[in-house]
Amino acid sequence: MSSDTRGPRDRMVYATAQHLRRAGVSGTGLRQVVIDADAPRGSLQHYFPGGKDQLVAEALDWAGTWAAARVGEHLSRMRRPTPSRLFTAVVDDWAADLDAREFARGCPVAAAVVDCADTNETVRRAADTALETWRRPLAEALVDMGRSRRRADSLSTLMLCALEGAILMARARRDTAPLRLVARELAPVLDAPPGAQR
Amino acid sequence: MSSDTRGPRDRMVYATAQHLRRAGVSGTGLRQVVIDADAPRGSLQHYFPGGKDQLVAEALDWAGTWAAARVGEHLSRMRRPTPSRLFTAVVDDWAADLDAREFARGCPVAAAVVDCADTNETVRRAADTALETWRRPLAEALVDMGRSRRRADSLSTLMLCALEGAILMARARRDTAPLRLVARELAPVLDAPPGAQR
DNA sequence: TGACTACTATGACGAGTGTCATAGTAGTGA
């Protein structure tokens, strides 16, 4: 995740995503992003003629893609994957991140939704597709585990809802317990045999 | 919920809470709050010498208390309350609100956490206690329904996590489906007979 | 060498921010 090798453009997108996680959209200043990215300020209007909206949108896009890839990594590490094991892996990943950074950074998509859902349609759309980019590999994995398409869509959405909420509560309480809690409580729902539930 | 009868102080707190729901903490300007509240600007420093932090903290406090009272209202309307029925009532409440306001307003506590968890300890604490104020009546109700204290704490936390996440996703998608989904999926977990689960 | 493109540097603009200082008004109780 070191950002030295990539070009300044990518570094700015990455720095924006990280800043979103800490302070939300309106709390993210472009000047600070440029500093964090160790990028030239003049490049902002060159690479992102669409202004802050474009930068934030690309940061969300990056975040969605990254999260999706992370799901793949978790899956590839599992001998016999089950829905609950997958969910637990994702949740544990977040718990470790929150712990390591002392709850400083949450989910950038959540930040975008909270700040912009009503005021900035560009960003809202980007957040929406980022969530979808993240959810899709979860659903695919569930299908591979024998769930129907419909069921996989439902369960993957449930996973993301519970995770986002748990991240939120964990940051409020400064305690990762909610994350572990949702992983434990959802296990029976997620692992219910394919035919048993609607 | 009309704000004409209350004093300017209360109106400012209320207006702040509503503004938080739309644009987050950093997106909430004090001058706009004053206008929305139809309050004198000079009263800001008089009633809230602690500045914006105090105002936001009180708004979160108000929101937590309001949400808790709402739980009570739902319960009082139920002949034979069950955990899943209670959760569904809360969720439906939110779905109706989101629909009515076209997804413009989310949860003020979520907004505070996302924007301030890392940068503003005062607000973070206020968000934490607001969540707790909200969760407590849920847990109490679950105890009344025969769940153990431990179990009630777990389930009430699960409810709030799923709800907060579903609100988030609903606003991103501009669709209340995630809310209805979590209510449906969590029902078996919530209604599992007291002794059946850990 | 010269034109052309990609990228960077920098200063400024106007608007908005939270906060504060200062002065004013209305009402109450002595």
Next chain:
DNA sequence: TCACTACTATGACACTCGTCATAGTAGTCA
């Protein structure tokens, strides 16, 4: 009438914000 308190009015300060205009540099083709 006087003092005192509660509350309001308003202008200013010192920022920060996103955006833009303009100029400059480096590199690449012809």
